[in-house]
Amino acid sequence: MTEVEMQLRLLAACAIAQEAGYLVRRRFLERDDVLKLKFKGPQDYLTETDAEVEKLIALRLSQAFPDDGFFGEEGGGAFSESVWIVDPIDGTADFARGIAYFCVSIAFVHQGRTQIGVLYDPMADELFAARRGSGATLNGRAIKVSAIDDPRQSVVELGWSPRAPFPDYLKVATRLNDLGAGVKRCGSGALGLAYVAAGRQDAYCELHINAWDAAAAVLLIEEAGGWTNDFLTAACLQHGNRVIGCTPKLRDVLEEAMRV
Numbered sequence: 522m523t524e525v526e527m528q529l530r531l532l533a534a535c536a537i538a539q540e541a542g543y544l545v546r547r548r549f550l551e552r553d554d555v556l557k558l559k560f561k562g563p564q565d566y567l568t569e570t571d572a573e574v575e576k577l578i579a580l581r582l583s584q585a586f587p588d589d590g591f592f593g594e595e596g597g598g599a600f601s602e603s604v605w606i607v608d609p610i611d612g613t614a615d616f617a618r619g620i621a622y623f624c625v626s627i628a629f630v631h632q633g634r635t636q637i638g639v640l641y642d643p644m645a646d647e648l649f650a651a652r653r654g655s656g657a658t659l660n661g662r663a664i665k666v667s668a669i670d671d672p673r674q675s676v677v678e679l680g681w682s683p684r685a686p687f688p689d690y691l692k693v694a695t696r697l698n699d700l701g702a703g704v705k706r707c708g709s710g711a712l713g714l715a716y717v718a719a720g721r722q723d724a725y726c727e728l729h730i731n732a733w734d735a736a737a738a739v740l741l742i743e744e745a746g747g748w749t750n751d752f753l754t755a756a757c758l759q760h761g762n763r764v765i766g767c768t769p770k771l772r773d774v775l776e777e778a779m780r781v
């Protein structure tokens with residue numbers, strides 16, 4: 522793929538993430554169905570907006586790049602050599618409960634490597650973007666991970682979903698606490714990782730997360746000078762993986778803490 526073709530994809534991903542984000546924002550502000558919550562499974566919220574937004578993103582991408590593949594959290598798809606991996610709303614539980622903390626996540630993966638990662642938080646109007654080898658930006662300004670190297674000064678977000686055993690989560694949380702880290706959990710893994718890239722927190726870890734949640738944001742961390750585990754393996758595309766994204770100096774302690 523040429524330089525120009527890749528750059529076009531970055532620009533398109535930014536525009537599409539923003540357009541999709543405006544739709545998410547509109548649906549969030551007009552929602553009045555707090556008592557009509559729907560679930561895909563335990564602790565797994567279903568909203569009509571997820572599917573609506575994913576359809577919009579799929580349409581726009583297929584119009585711009587008809588030969589690229591597509592895989593979305595809601596509708597699935599296939600993993601071809603050049604494929605877009607999309608989470609229409611990461612932070613669906615917060616979206617459904619009326620909490621303004623969620624984002625649109627779009628990754629472009631070519632020959633098994635994430636080349637483009639774009640996240641748009643429509644409530645904060647924050648566009649995070651990265652292209653492999655070109656750095657990471659927030660609303661057009663370069664971002665980098667924090668310089669924190671002492672766990673006792675660190676803020677570590679530890680994500681959890683029912684896909685991983687809760688006792689394992691507690692084990693890791695306890696170890697992090699024992700190291701002196703400030704442990705927190707919010708409702709969007711994608712934004713949590715992006716916040717590491719922007720230096721707002723020093724690490725994001727989760728024992729299991731899906732490719733569509735984290736692929737774009739992991740690239741943000743790499744391009745912002747951080748360290749991440751080898752997240753997007755072939756198995757991860759199908760089944761998800763653990764994720765660790767942090768400042769380079771926290772790598773060893775976090776890898777150790779995440780051993781279960």
Ligand code: IPD
Binds near residue numbers: 566730
């Ligand atoms: C979830 C969120 C959550 C993370 C989970 C994800 P969703 O995605 O990113 O923070 O801990 O692993 O499944 O359901 O909001 O799209």
Ligand code: CA
Binds near residue numbers: 612
């Ligand atoms: Ca998600």
